[in-house]
Amino acid sequence: MPVLAVCSGKGGVGKTTVSANLAVSLSPFGKVLVIDGDIALPNLHTFFGLDDPFVSLLDVLKDITYLKDAIYGIKVKLKGSEDEDIVSELHVLPASTSVKALEEIDMERLKDVLESLKRDYDFIIVDVAAGLSKYAIIPMLSAEASYLVVNPEKASIIDSQKVKKIADVSGVKVEGIIVNRYRGEKKMVEYAENVVGAEVIGLIRESKLIRKCWEEGVPVTMRKPYAKVSRDFFDLARRLTGEKIEVKPYGKLKYHLG
Secondary structure (H helix, E strand, C coil): CCEEEEECCCCCCCHHHHHHHHHHHHHHHCCEEEEECCCCCCCHHHHCCCCCCCCCHHHHHHCHHHHHHHCEEEEEEEECCCCCEEEEEEEEECCCCCHHHHHHCCHHHHHHHHHHHHHHCCEEEEECCCCCCHHHHHHHHCCCEEEEEECCCHHHHHHHHHHHHHHHHHCCEEEEEEEEEECCCHHHHHHHHHHHHCCEEEEEECCHHHHHHHHCCCCHHHHCCCCHHHHHHHHHHHHHCCCCCCCCCCCHHHHHHC
């Protein structure tokens, strides 16, 4: 499985939410590593209840021998189709908030880090910084496939169009668009596909549960696996593993009625 970059043009669209919950949703399908590639403003670790990590990606980018110590294991307990417990583990490679360390690292080394990890994981997800700074472009170019997270609004979609253009020029395949915070804006789904030039492969509904679970330091897919928003993430994961699950944009009435 190639390295998957989760990207966005605009900040604040819920890209890290998608990365964390997608990692959980993929964990029953194989060995998963999720990496905080947003080294300037990292917060992936907070979704898993980790304190500011003592050893992080910043240390690894200075010295790859720190790699083993920088990866943290998270137990995942989900329910299967016959209500049996599925216990798995996913791994998190967080970044830290050290400004001093940030000044000392070479982001180009991320490619070597990812190359050394590929043989050990079935899925590697990189949560990429928003926008088109070097902190975003280098992780995106280090992946074999990218996914663009947008909100159902024009500004978010247009910004992601710019990221798609950079990916196209650089030879990075954009595999699809993930519409986050969806509340039945069917026309925005079509608009996103037309403007960005990629297929929508996931609709993640707006839900207060996401913020509540994030404040508890647990992804919603772990805390509330039967919630509708969790089902959205599990459907997305199944699509990424090759299952033929149709994306069906629904209207505002169905969103409110569930």
